[in-house]
Amino acid sequence: MVVTRFAPSPTGYLHVGGARTALFNWLWARRNRGRFILRIEDTDRKRNTPTAAKQVMDDLRWLGIDWDEGPGVGGPSGPYLQSERRDIYDRYVRQLLDEQKAYYCFDTADELDALRKQAQAGKGGFAYRRPERFPQAGDAEKARAEGRPVTVRFAVPQDEPIVVNDVVRGRVSFAAGEVGDFIILKSDGFPTYNFACVVDDYMMKITHVIRGQEHLMNTPGQQALWRALFGDAPPPKYAHMSVTVSDSGGKLSKRERPKALRETMRPRANKEFIDAVAANSAVDTWPALTSLQVKEFVGGQSVPDMPYIDRMADFVGVALPEINIVDFSKSGYLPETMVNFLALLGWSPGDGREIMPLGELIDSFDLARLTKSNSLFDRHKLLAFNTEHIKMTGPETLLEHLKAYLKNAGSPLLAADDPLLLRVITTCEGARTLADIDRKSRFIFIDDDKIEYDVKAVNKVLLKGDGLAMLAVVRDRLAAMEHFSQEAIEDMLRSLAEEKQVGLGKVAQPLRVAICGTTISLPIFDSVQILGREGTLTRIDNTLKKFEGTAKS
Protein backbone atom coordinates (compact mmCIF):
# COMPACT_ATOMS: atom_id res chain seq x y z
CA MET A 1 0.00 0.00 0.00
CA VAL A 2 1.16 3.49 -0.84
CA VAL A 3 1.74 5.69 2.18
CA THR A 4 2.78 9.31 1.78
CA ARG A 5 3.11 12.16 4.20
CA PHE A 6 3.24 15.90 4.38
CA ALA A 7 5.59 17.04 7.09
CA PRO A 8 5.43 20.80 7.55
CA SER A 9 7.41 22.78 10.03
CA PRO A 10 4.83 25.06 11.64
CA THR A 11 6.62 28.38 11.31
CA GLY A 12 3.80 30.37 9.77
CA TYR A 13 1.07 30.18 7.21
CA LEU A 14 1.03 27.41 4.66
CA HIS A 15 2.56 28.87 1.52
CA VAL A 16 2.16 27.75 -2.07
CA GLY A 17 5.34 25.70 -2.07
CA GLY A 18 4.26 23.73 0.96
CA ALA A 19 0.76 23.40 -0.40
CA ARG A 20 2.09 21.94 -3.61
CA THR A 21 4.18 19.41 -1.72
CA ALA A 22 1.18 18.45 0.38
CA LEU A 23 -0.99 18.19 -2.71
CA PHE A 24 1.39 15.95 -4.65
CA ASN A 25 1.71 13.57 -1.73
CA TRP A 26 -2.01 13.62 -1.19
CA LEU A 27 -2.79 13.04 -4.88
CA TRP A 28 -0.40 10.13 -5.04
CA ALA A 29 -1.94 8.51 -1.98
CA ARG A 30 -5.46 9.04 -3.25
CA ARG A 31 -4.58 7.85 -6.72
CA ASN A 32 -3.32 4.58 -5.26
CA ARG A 33 -6.00 4.25 -2.64
CA GLY A 34 -3.27 4.51 -0.08
CA ARG A 35 -2.87 6.54 3.07
CA PHE A 36 -1.85 10.13 3.56
CA ILE A 37 -0.27 11.18 6.82
CA LEU A 38 0.14 14.63 8.29
CA ARG A 39 3.13 14.92 10.54
CA ILE A 40 4.10 18.13 12.28
CA GLU A 41 7.85 18.66 12.36
CA ASP A 42 8.06 21.00 15.31
CA THR A 43 11.55 20.24 16.49
CA ASP A 44 12.74 23.82 16.24
CA ARG A 45 11.70 25.29 19.52
CA LYS A 46 12.68 28.81 18.51
CA ARG A 47 10.62 29.09 15.38
CA ASN A 48 7.63 26.83 15.76
CA THR A 49 4.36 28.01 17.22
CA PRO A 50 1.18 26.06 18.03
CA THR A 51 -0.96 28.63 16.23
CA ALA A 52 1.05 28.09 13.09
CA ALA A 53 0.36 24.37 13.22
CA LYS A 54 -3.33 25.07 13.51
CA GLN A 55 -3.17 27.56 10.69
CA VAL A 56 -1.42 25.07 8.43
CA MET A 57 -4.12 22.52 9.12
CA ASP A 58 -6.86 25.06 8.43
CA ASP A 59 -5.23 25.92 5.14
CA LEU A 60 -4.97 22.27 4.15
CA ARG A 61 -8.63 21.78 4.96
CA TRP A 62 -9.56 24.83 2.94
CA LEU A 63 -7.79 23.27 -0.02
CA GLY A 64 -9.69 20.07 0.54
CA ILE A 65 -6.62 18.08 1.52
CA ASP A 66 -7.56 15.68 4.30
CA TRP A 67 -5.32 13.25 6.16
CA ASP A 68 -5.88 9.67 7.21
CA GLU A 69 -3.48 9.89 10.10
CA GLY A 70 -2.24 12.90 11.97
CA PRO A 71 -3.21 15.57 14.45
CA GLY A 72 -6.93 15.54 15.12
CA VAL A 73 -7.55 12.14 13.61
CA GLY A 74 -4.95 9.99 15.32
CA GLY A 75 -3.68 6.74 13.86
CA PRO A 76 -1.53 3.71 14.67
CA SER A 77 1.84 5.46 14.33
CA GLY A 78 1.21 8.46 16.55
CA PRO A 79 1.88 10.80 18.10
CA TYR A 80 2.13 12.92 14.97
CA LEU A 81 3.87 15.86 16.54
CA GLN A 82 7.58 15.27 16.59
CA SER A 83 7.93 17.19 19.79
CA GLU A 84 5.92 14.40 21.41
CA ARG A 85 8.08 11.62 20.03
CA ARG A 86 11.31 12.44 21.79
CA ASP A 87 11.57 9.17 23.68
CA ILE A 88 11.55 7.37 20.35
CA TYR A 89 14.34 9.50 18.94
CA ASP A 90 16.32 9.15 22.15
CA ARG A 91 16.13 5.41 21.87
CA TYR A 92 17.52 5.41 18.35
CA VAL A 93 20.21 7.91 19.21
CA ARG A 94 21.21 5.65 22.09
CA GLN A 95 21.38 2.70 19.72
CA LEU A 96 23.65 4.51 17.29
CA LEU A 97 25.83 5.73 20.10
CA ASP A 98 26.17 2.22 21.50
CA GLU A 99 27.05 0.84 18.10
CA GLN A 100 29.70 3.53 17.61
CA LYS A 101 27.78 4.84 14.61
CA ALA A 102 27.32 8.22 16.20
CA TYR A 103 29.34 10.30 18.59
CA TYR A 104 29.10 13.22 20.98
CA CYS A 105 30.23 16.65 19.99
CA PHE A 106 30.94 19.68 22.16
CA ASP A 107 31.70 22.48 19.75
CA THR A 108 30.11 25.85 20.24
CA ALA A 109 28.37 27.62 17.41
CA ASP A 110 31.26 30.07 17.16
CA GLU A 111 33.83 27.33 16.86
CA LEU A 112 31.86 25.67 14.11
CA ASP A 113 31.50 28.98 12.33
CA ALA A 114 35.23 29.46 12.38
CA LEU A 115 35.82 25.99 10.97
CA ARG A 116 33.37 26.65 8.22
CA LYS A 117 34.95 29.96 7.32
CA GLN A 118 38.28 28.25 7.12
CA ALA A 119 36.90 25.59 4.78
CA GLN A 120 35.33 28.30 2.62
CA ALA A 121 38.68 29.96 2.19
CA GLY A 122 40.26 26.73 1.00
CA LYS A 123 39.22 24.93 -2.14
CA GLY A 124 37.20 22.03 -0.73
CA GLY A 125 33.79 22.01 0.87
CA PHE A 126 33.12 21.81 4.56
CA ALA A 127 32.86 18.45 6.25
CA TYR A 128 33.09 18.01 10.00
CA ARG A 129 36.35 16.35 11.01
CA ARG A 130 35.56 13.18 12.85
CA PRO A 131 37.54 12.67 16.07
CA GLU A 132 39.95 9.73 16.32
CA ARG A 133 38.32 8.52 19.48
CA PHE A 134 34.63 8.99 20.05
CA PRO A 135 33.86 10.83 23.30
CA GLN A 136 31.94 8.65 25.74
CA ALA A 137 28.97 9.28 27.96
CA GLY A 138 31.26 10.40 30.76
CA ASP A 139 32.81 13.01 28.52
CA ALA A 140 29.39 14.28 27.68
CA GLU A 141 28.57 14.65 31.36
CA LYS A 142 31.74 16.56 31.93
CA ALA A 143 31.15 18.87 28.98
CA ARG A 144 27.65 19.54 30.15
CA ALA A 145 28.93 20.39 33.59
CA GLU A 146 31.37 22.81 32.03
CA GLY A 147 28.51 24.44 30.22
CA ARG A 148 29.49 23.30 26.77
CA PRO A 149 26.76 22.38 24.30
CA VAL A 150 26.38 18.65 23.79
CA THR A 151 25.20 17.37 20.45
CA VAL A 152 25.31 14.01 18.73
CA ARG A 153 26.62 13.51 15.24
CA PHE A 154 26.02 10.63 12.91
CA ALA A 155 29.21 9.07 11.58
CA VAL A 156 28.43 8.87 7.88
CA PRO A 157 30.21 5.87 6.32
CA GLN A 158 33.01 7.36 4.28
CA ASP A 159 34.25 4.35 2.36
CA GLU A 160 32.02 4.38 -0.69
CA PRO A 161 29.92 6.73 -2.79
CA ILE A 162 26.26 7.08 -1.89
CA VAL A 163 23.83 6.58 -4.71
CA VAL A 164 20.32 7.95 -4.54
CA ASN A 165 17.78 6.58 -6.98
CA ASP A 166 15.35 9.38 -7.44
CA VAL A 167 12.01 8.85 -9.12
CA VAL A 168 12.23 12.05 -11.12
CA ARG A 169 15.97 12.54 -11.46
CA GLY A 170 17.19 9.01 -11.84
CA ARG A 171 20.53 8.01 -10.39
CA VAL A 172 22.29 10.73 -8.40
CA SER A 173 25.69 9.86 -7.04
CA PHE A 174 27.64 11.48 -4.23
CA ALA A 175 31.36 10.83 -3.89
CA ALA A 176 32.65 9.03 -0.83
CA GLY A 177 33.46 11.55 1.86
CA GLU A 178 31.25 14.17 0.28
CA VAL A 179 28.60 13.86 2.94
CA GLY A 180 29.96 15.01 6.26
CA ASP A 181 28.92 13.85 9.71
CA PHE A 182 25.81 15.78 10.58
CA ILE A 183 24.12 16.54 13.86
CA ILE A 184 21.21 14.27 14.72
CA LEU A 185 20.56 15.45 18.25
CA LYS A 186 20.71 19.11 19.14
CA SER A 187 22.07 20.46 22.40
CA ASP A 188 18.52 21.18 23.57
CA GLY A 189 17.75 17.48 23.31
CA PHE A 190 15.58 17.75 20.22
CA PRO A 191 16.40 15.75 17.10
CA THR A 192 17.28 17.49 13.87
CA TYR A 193 15.13 17.24 10.78
CA ASN A 194 17.45 14.82 9.04
CA PHE A 195 17.19 12.39 11.90
CA ALA A 196 13.58 12.63 12.98
CA CYS A 197 12.48 12.42 9.41
CA VAL A 198 14.26 9.11 8.82
CA VAL A 199 13.01 7.55 12.03
CA ASP A 200 9.45 8.65 11.43
CA ASP A 201 9.37 7.65 7.80
CA TYR A 202 10.41 4.20 8.92
CA MET A 203 7.97 3.92 11.79
CA MET A 204 5.12 5.33 9.77
CA LYS A 205 5.92 2.95 6.90
CA ILE A 206 6.16 5.74 4.37
CA THR A 207 6.52 4.32 0.87
CA HIS A 208 7.00 7.53 -1.12
CA VAL A 209 8.66 10.75 -0.11
CA ILE A 210 7.66 13.52 -2.48
CA ARG A 211 9.36 16.78 -1.62
CA GLY A 212 11.09 19.79 -3.11
CA GLN A 213 14.42 19.57 -4.81
CA GLU A 214 15.94 21.57 -1.98
CA HIS A 215 15.94 18.28 -0.08
CA LEU A 216 17.92 16.35 -2.65
CA MET A 217 21.18 17.13 -0.86
CA ASN A 218 19.76 15.79 2.40
CA THR A 219 18.93 12.48 0.85
CA PRO A 220 22.31 10.73 0.81
CA GLY A 221 22.74 11.48 4.51
CA GLN A 222 19.27 10.28 5.29
CA GLN A 223 19.79 7.17 3.24
CA ALA A 224 23.03 6.39 5.07
CA LEU A 225 21.24 6.93 8.34
CA TRP A 226 18.47 4.61 7.26
CA ARG A 227 20.97 1.83 6.56
CA ALA A 228 22.68 2.33 9.88
CA LEU A 229 19.39 2.23 11.72
CA PHE A 230 17.25 -0.17 9.75
CA GLY A 231 19.69 -2.19 7.70
CA ASP A 232 18.17 -3.68 4.60
CA ALA A 233 14.62 -2.55 5.20
CA PRO A 234 13.70 -0.89 1.93
CA PRO A 235 13.74 2.90 2.22
CA PRO A 236 10.89 4.96 0.76
CA LYS A 237 11.08 5.93 -2.87
CA TYR A 238 12.25 9.50 -3.17
CA ALA A 239 10.77 11.93 -5.69
CA HIS A 240 12.33 15.37 -5.69
CA MET A 241 10.09 17.84 -7.43
CA SER A 242 11.25 20.93 -9.22
CA VAL A 243 11.31 24.16 -7.28
CA THR A 244 8.70 26.85 -7.78
CA VAL A 245 10.49 30.07 -8.52
CA SER A 246 9.30 33.64 -8.38
CA ASP A 247 9.40 36.14 -11.22
CA SER A 248 11.89 38.13 -9.21
CA GLY A 249 14.28 35.20 -9.48
CA GLY A 250 14.99 32.53 -6.91
CA LYS A 251 12.80 30.23 -4.92
CA LEU A 252 9.33 31.55 -4.20
CA SER A 253 9.49 32.54 -0.58
CA LYS A 254 7.44 34.09 2.17
CA ARG A 255 9.88 36.94 2.23
CA GLU A 256 8.43 38.36 -0.98
CA ARG A 257 5.59 40.06 0.81
CA PRO A 258 7.69 42.04 3.26
CA LYS A 259 10.07 42.76 0.42
CA ALA A 260 7.34 44.14 -1.82
CA LEU A 261 5.98 46.25 1.02
CA ARG A 262 9.38 47.61 1.88
CA GLU A 263 10.00 48.60 -1.71
CA THR A 264 6.81 50.58 -1.97
CA MET A 265 7.38 52.24 1.40
CA ARG A 266 10.98 53.21 0.95
CA PRO A 267 10.54 56.14 -1.44
CA ARG A 268 7.93 57.70 0.85
CA ALA A 269 9.67 56.99 4.13
CA ASN A 270 9.98 60.39 5.76
CA LYS A 271 9.34 60.89 9.45
CA GLU A 272 5.64 61.73 9.26
CA PHE A 273 5.01 58.75 7.05
CA ILE A 274 6.79 56.33 9.36
CA ASP A 275 4.97 57.72 12.38
CA ALA A 276 1.64 57.43 10.63
CA VAL A 277 2.28 53.84 9.62
CA ALA A 278 3.41 52.93 13.12
CA ALA A 279 0.40 54.60 14.70
CA ASN A 280 -1.91 52.54 12.53
CA SER A 281 -0.18 49.22 12.79
CA ALA A 282 -2.08 47.60 15.64
CA VAL A 283 -3.69 44.28 14.77
CA ASP A 284 -6.42 42.81 16.95
CA THR A 285 -4.85 42.33 20.34
CA TRP A 286 -1.32 42.97 19.10
CA PRO A 287 0.01 46.39 20.04
CA ALA A 288 1.06 48.89 17.42
CA LEU A 289 4.64 48.87 16.23
CA THR A 290 6.90 51.68 17.30
CA SER A 291 8.20 54.18 14.79
CA LEU A 292 11.63 52.72 15.31
CA GLN A 293 10.40 49.25 14.42
CA VAL A 294 8.81 50.55 11.25
CA LYS A 295 11.94 52.45 10.41
CA GLU A 296 14.07 49.37 10.87
CA PHE A 297 11.74 47.39 8.70
CA VAL A 298 11.95 49.93 5.90
CA GLY A 299 15.69 50.03 6.34
CA GLY A 300 15.86 46.29 5.93
CA GLN A 301 17.18 45.49 9.39
CA SER A 302 14.14 43.61 10.63
CA VAL A 303 10.85 42.06 9.59
CA PRO A 304 7.76 42.19 11.80
CA ASP A 305 5.29 39.30 11.92
CA MET A 306 3.03 38.72 8.97
CA PRO A 307 -0.14 40.26 10.45
CA TYR A 308 1.72 43.54 10.83
CA ILE A 309 2.91 43.30 7.25
CA ASP A 310 -0.66 42.84 6.08
CA ARG A 311 -1.88 45.68 8.23
CA MET A 312 0.75 48.09 7.00
CA ALA A 313 0.15 47.10 3.38
CA ASP A 314 -3.50 47.81 3.94
CA PHE A 315 -2.75 51.20 5.44
CA VAL A 316 -0.28 52.14 2.74
CA GLY A 317 -2.70 50.89 0.13
CA VAL A 318 -0.63 48.34 -1.73
CA ALA A 319 -1.61 44.88 -2.83
CA LEU A 320 1.13 42.48 -1.85
CA PRO A 321 1.83 39.43 -4.01
CA GLU A 322 -0.01 36.40 -2.72
CA ILE A 323 2.30 33.74 -1.30
CA ASN A 324 0.43 32.05 1.50
CA ILE A 325 -2.67 30.04 0.87
CA VAL A 326 -4.69 32.46 2.98
CA ASP A 327 -3.54 35.30 0.75
CA PHE A 328 -5.16 33.62 -2.21
CA SER A 329 -8.35 32.96 -0.37
CA LYS A 330 -8.44 36.60 0.69
CA SER A 331 -7.95 37.65 -2.92
CA GLY A 332 -10.99 35.68 -3.96
CA TYR A 333 -9.50 32.53 -5.44
CA LEU A 334 -11.37 29.26 -5.19
CA PRO A 335 -9.73 26.30 -3.47
CA GLU A 336 -10.51 24.26 -6.58
CA THR A 337 -8.48 26.74 -8.60
CA MET A 338 -5.52 26.54 -6.27
CA VAL A 339 -5.48 22.77 -6.25
CA ASN A 340 -5.75 22.59 -10.02
CA PHE A 341 -3.11 25.20 -10.61
CA LEU A 342 -0.69 23.87 -8.02
CA ALA A 343 -1.01 20.38 -9.49
CA LEU A 344 0.16 21.73 -12.83
CA LEU A 345 3.27 23.27 -11.34
CA GLY A 346 5.77 20.57 -12.12
CA TRP A 347 3.34 17.99 -13.38
CA SER A 348 1.15 17.62 -16.42
CA PRO A 349 -1.19 14.87 -17.55
CA GLY A 350 0.54 14.87 -20.91
CA ASP A 351 -2.55 15.09 -23.06
CA GLY A 352 -3.06 18.83 -23.02
CA ARG A 353 -5.71 18.96 -20.35
CA GLU A 354 -5.33 21.89 -17.97
CA ILE A 355 -8.57 22.86 -16.31
CA MET A 356 -9.39 19.75 -14.32
CA PRO A 357 -11.72 19.01 -11.45
CA LEU A 358 -10.31 17.25 -8.45
CA GLY A 359 -11.45 13.77 -9.37
CA GLU A 360 -9.77 14.00 -12.72
CA LEU A 361 -6.60 15.21 -11.05
CA ILE A 362 -6.55 12.21 -8.78
CA ASP A 363 -7.20 9.78 -11.61
CA SER A 364 -4.49 11.22 -13.81
CA PHE A 365 -1.76 11.99 -11.32
CA ASP A 366 1.43 10.08 -11.89
CA LEU A 367 4.89 10.49 -10.38
CA ALA A 368 6.38 9.38 -13.67
CA ARG A 369 5.18 12.60 -15.22
CA LEU A 370 6.81 15.04 -12.84
CA THR A 371 8.81 17.76 -14.53
CA LYS A 372 12.52 18.10 -13.87
CA SER A 373 12.97 21.78 -14.46
CA ASN A 374 11.87 24.60 -12.19
CA SER A 375 8.68 26.45 -12.89
CA LEU A 376 7.66 30.01 -12.37
CA PHE A 377 4.53 30.86 -10.47
CA ASP A 378 2.49 32.71 -13.07
CA ARG A 379 -0.26 34.81 -11.51
CA HIS A 380 -1.80 35.65 -14.89
CA LYS A 381 -2.44 32.02 -15.57
CA LEU A 382 -3.77 31.51 -12.06
CA LEU A 383 -6.30 34.25 -12.71
CA ALA A 384 -7.38 32.61 -15.93
CA PHE A 385 -7.77 29.31 -14.09
CA ASN A 386 -9.89 30.97 -11.45
CA THR A 387 -12.13 32.46 -14.10
CA GLU A 388 -12.66 29.02 -15.57
CA HIS A 389 -13.34 27.43 -12.22
CA ILE A 390 -15.85 30.10 -11.27
CA LYS A 391 -17.58 29.39 -14.54
CA MET A 392 -17.72 25.65 -14.01
CA THR A 393 -18.63 25.68 -10.32
CA GLY A 394 -22.32 25.28 -9.57
CA PRO A 395 -24.13 28.26 -8.02
CA GLU A 396 -24.75 26.46 -4.72
CA THR A 397 -21.06 25.70 -4.19
CA LEU A 398 -20.10 29.14 -5.36
CA LEU A 399 -22.54 30.60 -2.87
CA GLU A 400 -20.76 28.88 0.00
CA HIS A 401 -17.38 30.08 -1.23
CA LEU A 402 -18.70 33.59 -1.69
CA LYS A 403 -20.18 33.76 1.78
CA ALA A 404 -16.90 32.63 3.32
CA TYR A 405 -15.10 35.22 1.25
CA LEU A 406 -17.46 38.05 2.20
CA LYS A 407 -17.18 37.21 5.84
CA ASN A 408 -13.43 37.28 5.64
CA ALA A 409 -13.46 40.56 3.75
CA GLY A 410 -16.04 42.15 6.05
CA SER A 411 -18.03 43.15 3.00
CA PRO A 412 -21.30 45.07 3.30
CA LEU A 413 -22.67 42.50 0.89
CA LEU A 414 -22.82 40.19 3.88
CA ALA A 415 -26.23 41.71 4.56
CA ALA A 416 -27.66 40.00 1.48
CA ASP A 417 -29.80 36.89 1.77
CA ASP A 418 -29.13 33.73 -0.21
CA PRO A 419 -31.54 34.41 -3.09
CA LEU A 420 -30.00 37.81 -3.69
CA LEU A 421 -26.48 36.41 -3.44
CA LEU A 422 -27.44 33.72 -5.92
CA ARG A 423 -28.76 36.35 -8.26
CA VAL A 424 -25.58 38.36 -7.90
CA ILE A 425 -23.57 35.25 -8.69
CA THR A 426 -25.46 34.47 -11.85
CA THR A 427 -25.31 38.09 -13.00
CA CYS A 428 -21.57 38.10 -12.48
CA GLU A 429 -20.93 35.48 -15.12
CA GLY A 430 -17.37 36.00 -16.24
CA ALA A 431 -16.06 37.26 -12.91
CA ARG A 432 -12.44 36.41 -12.40
CA THR A 433 -12.43 36.27 -8.61
CA LEU A 434 -14.86 36.33 -5.73
CA ALA A 435 -13.46 39.77 -5.05
CA ASP A 436 -14.83 40.86 -8.44
CA ILE A 437 -18.29 39.73 -7.44
CA ASP A 438 -18.01 41.53 -4.13
CA ARG A 439 -16.69 44.71 -5.66
CA LYS A 440 -19.40 44.90 -8.28
CA SER A 441 -22.22 44.35 -5.82
CA ARG A 442 -21.21 46.22 -2.70
CA PHE A 443 -23.08 49.33 -3.75
CA ILE A 444 -26.34 47.56 -2.95
CA PHE A 445 -25.73 47.70 0.77
CA ILE A 446 -24.04 51.03 1.11
CA ASP A 447 -26.14 53.86 2.53
CA ASP A 448 -27.53 56.14 -0.14
CA ASP A 449 -25.60 59.12 1.18
CA LYS A 450 -22.31 57.26 1.63
CA ILE A 451 -21.53 56.57 -2.01
CA GLU A 452 -17.86 57.10 -2.78
CA TYR A 453 -17.51 58.68 -6.17
CA ASP A 454 -14.62 57.62 -8.31
CA VAL A 455 -13.09 60.84 -9.61
CA LYS A 456 -12.20 59.47 -13.00
CA ALA A 457 -15.61 57.97 -13.53
CA VAL A 458 -17.36 61.19 -12.52
CA ASN A 459 -15.21 63.29 -14.80
CA LYS A 460 -15.60 61.07 -17.78
CA VAL A 461 -19.22 60.11 -17.51
CA LEU A 462 -20.92 62.93 -15.66
CA LEU A 463 -18.94 66.13 -16.08
CA LYS A 464 -17.62 65.81 -19.60
CA GLY A 465 -20.42 66.10 -22.12
CA ASP A 466 -24.03 66.14 -21.08
CA GLY A 467 -24.00 63.24 -18.64
CA LEU A 468 -25.73 65.21 -15.91
CA ALA A 469 -28.47 66.39 -18.22
CA MET A 470 -29.07 62.83 -19.37
CA LEU A 471 -29.13 61.69 -15.78
CA ALA A 472 -31.85 64.21 -14.99
CA VAL A 473 -33.96 62.87 -17.83
CA VAL A 474 -33.39 59.30 -16.70
CA ARG A 475 -34.46 60.31 -13.24
CA ASP A 476 -37.78 61.63 -14.43
CA ARG A 477 -38.51 58.58 -16.58
CA LEU A 478 -37.63 56.26 -13.74
CA ALA A 479 -39.94 58.17 -11.41
CA ALA A 480 -42.75 57.97 -13.92
CA MET A 481 -42.58 54.20 -14.44
CA GLU A 482 -45.54 52.12 -13.46
CA HIS A 483 -43.89 48.80 -12.79
CA PHE A 484 -40.32 48.81 -11.61
CA SER A 485 -39.40 45.46 -13.11
CA GLN A 486 -36.08 44.70 -14.69
CA GLU A 487 -37.71 44.31 -18.12
CA ALA A 488 -39.49 47.63 -17.79
CA ILE A 489 -36.28 49.36 -16.77
CA GLU A 490 -34.50 47.90 -19.76
CA ASP A 491 -37.29 48.93 -22.14
CA MET A 492 -37.33 52.42 -20.76
CA LEU A 493 -33.58 52.94 -21.01
CA ARG A 494 -33.35 51.44 -24.47
CA SER A 495 -36.14 53.51 -25.87
CA LEU A 496 -34.72 56.61 -24.26
CA ALA A 497 -31.40 55.98 -25.98
CA GLU A 498 -33.18 55.46 -29.25
CA GLU A 499 -35.22 58.59 -28.78
CA LYS A 500 -32.11 60.65 -28.09
CA GLN A 501 -30.28 59.02 -30.97
CA VAL A 502 -27.39 57.86 -28.77
CA GLY A 503 -25.91 54.55 -27.74
CA LEU A 504 -27.21 52.88 -24.63
CA GLY A 505 -23.92 53.70 -22.93
CA LYS A 506 -24.69 57.40 -22.94
CA VAL A 507 -27.81 56.69 -20.95
CA ALA A 508 -26.63 53.84 -18.78
CA GLN A 509 -23.25 55.09 -17.67
CA PRO A 510 -24.36 58.30 -15.92
CA LEU A 511 -26.99 56.25 -14.14
CA ARG A 512 -24.43 53.67 -13.12
CA VAL A 513 -22.07 56.26 -11.69
CA ALA A 514 -24.95 57.94 -9.89
CA ILE A 515 -25.97 54.79 -8.04
CA CYS A 516 -22.58 53.09 -7.64
CA GLY A 517 -20.07 55.91 -7.73
CA THR A 518 -18.04 53.94 -10.24
CA THR A 519 -18.29 52.50 -13.71
CA ILE A 520 -17.76 48.98 -12.48
CA SER A 521 -20.90 47.26 -11.29
CA LEU A 522 -23.45 44.59 -12.02
CA PRO A 523 -25.31 44.95 -15.31
CA ILE A 524 -27.23 48.20 -15.10
CA PHE A 525 -30.77 46.83 -15.40
CA ASP A 526 -30.15 44.42 -12.55
CA SER A 527 -28.44 47.09 -10.51
CA VAL A 528 -31.35 49.49 -10.70
CA GLN A 529 -33.96 46.85 -10.07
CA ILE A 530 -32.12 45.40 -7.08
CA LEU A 531 -31.64 48.84 -5.58
CA GLY A 532 -35.31 49.68 -6.05
CA ARG A 533 -36.95 52.84 -7.17
CA GLU A 534 -36.59 54.76 -3.97
CA GLY A 535 -32.90 54.13 -3.50
CA THR A 536 -32.16 54.76 -7.13
CA LEU A 537 -33.98 58.08 -7.16
CA THR A 538 -32.36 59.21 -3.93
CA ARG A 539 -28.91 58.46 -5.25
CA ILE A 540 -29.61 60.22 -8.52
CA ASP A 541 -30.82 63.29 -6.66
CA ASN A 542 -27.77 63.25 -4.40
CA THR A 543 -25.52 62.97 -7.41
CA LEU A 544 -27.27 65.74 -9.28
CA LYS A 545 -27.04 68.03 -6.31
CA LYS A 546 -23.40 67.25 -5.67
CA PHE A 547 -22.12 67.81 -9.17
CA GLU A 548 -24.46 70.42 -10.60
CA GLY A 549 -22.55 73.51 -11.46
CA THR A 550 -19.20 71.74 -11.50
CA ALA A 551 -19.66 70.51 -15.04
CA LYS A 552 -16.86 71.30 -17.43
CA SER A 553 -17.62 72.32 -20.94
Place this chain on the structure above:
RNA sequence: GGCCCCAUCGUCUAGGCAGGUCUAGGACACCGGGUUUUCAACCCGGCAACAGGGGUUCGAAUCCCCUUGGGGCUACCA
Protein backbone atom coordinates in the same frame (compact mmCIF):
# COMPACT_ATOMS: atom_id res chain seq x y z
C1' G B 1 34.21 28.60 -3.26
C1' G B 2 32.45 23.22 -2.93
C1' C B 3 28.60 19.71 -4.15
C1' C B 4 24.01 18.63 -6.71
C1' C B 5 19.98 19.52 -10.16
C1' C B 6 18.05 21.70 -14.56
C1' A B 7 17.84 23.90 -19.87
C1' U B 8 11.60 23.69 -25.98
C1' C B 9 7.63 30.28 -27.48
C1' G B 10 7.62 36.06 -22.48
C1' U B 11 5.35 32.01 -18.91
C1' C B 12 3.50 26.79 -17.91
C1' U B 13 4.20 22.75 -20.86
C1' A B 14 3.64 18.37 -25.03
C1' G B 15 7.36 15.83 -27.70
C1' G B 16 12.89 13.33 -25.20
C1' C B 17 13.57 7.33 -21.93
C1' A B 18 12.02 3.38 -27.42
C1' G B 19 16.24 9.31 -33.03
C1' G B 20 12.78 10.09 -38.93
C1' U B 21 5.47 11.15 -38.82
C1' C B 22 8.26 18.20 -35.44
C1' U B 23 8.25 23.41 -41.77
C1' A B 24 7.82 21.64 -33.05
C1' G B 25 1.44 21.01 -30.65
C1' G B 26 -1.59 23.24 -26.55
C1' A B 27 -2.63 26.81 -22.63
C1' C B 28 -1.74 31.65 -20.32
C1' A B 29 0.19 36.41 -21.39
C1' C B 30 0.79 39.93 -25.30
C1' C B 31 -0.81 42.42 -30.07
C1' G B 32 -4.83 43.28 -33.81
C1' G B 33 -10.08 42.87 -34.95
C1' G B 34 -15.29 41.67 -33.58
C1' U B 35 -19.37 41.66 -29.88
C1' U B 36 -21.01 44.96 -25.88
C1' U B 37 -24.85 48.94 -20.75
C1' U B 38 -19.41 49.26 -17.27
C1' C B 39 -15.66 45.71 -15.72
C1' A B 40 -15.21 41.12 -17.19
C1' A B 41 -16.63 37.18 -20.20
C1' C B 42 -17.08 35.66 -25.26
C1' C B 43 -15.61 35.06 -30.81
C1' C B 44 -11.85 35.52 -34.83
C1' G B 45 -6.83 36.34 -36.20
C1' G B 46 -1.53 37.21 -35.16
C1' C B 47 3.41 37.23 -32.86
C1' A B 48 6.52 33.75 -30.58
C1' A B 49 10.94 28.45 -28.79
C1' C B 50 14.43 23.41 -29.46
C1' A B 51 20.79 28.29 -25.10
C1' G B 52 25.82 27.79 -27.85
C1' G B 53 29.62 24.50 -29.67
C1' G B 54 31.37 19.77 -30.68
C1' G B 55 30.43 14.64 -31.50
C1' U B 56 27.41 9.67 -32.62
C1' U B 57 24.15 8.66 -36.85
C1' C B 58 21.94 8.07 -43.50
C1' G B 59 19.08 11.29 -40.10
C1' A B 60 19.15 14.72 -33.47
C1' A B 61 14.58 19.03 -30.05
C1' U B 62 15.31 13.74 -28.92
C1' C B 63 21.66 10.05 -27.45
C1' C B 64 26.99 11.64 -25.57
C1' C B 65 30.64 15.54 -24.17
C1' C B 66 32.05 20.61 -23.27
C1' U B 67 30.72 25.73 -22.61
C1' U B 68 27.22 29.14 -21.01
C1' G B 69 23.05 30.25 -18.25
C1' G B 70 19.45 29.37 -14.26
C1' G B 71 18.28 27.03 -9.64
C1' G B 72 19.16 24.34 -5.07
C1' C B 73 22.10 22.93 -0.85
C1' U B 74 26.32 24.17 1.87
C1' A B 75 22.72 25.37 10.04
C1' C B 76 22.41 22.67 16.85
C1' C B 77 16.01 25.44 10.05
C1' A B 78 13.03 22.20 8.06
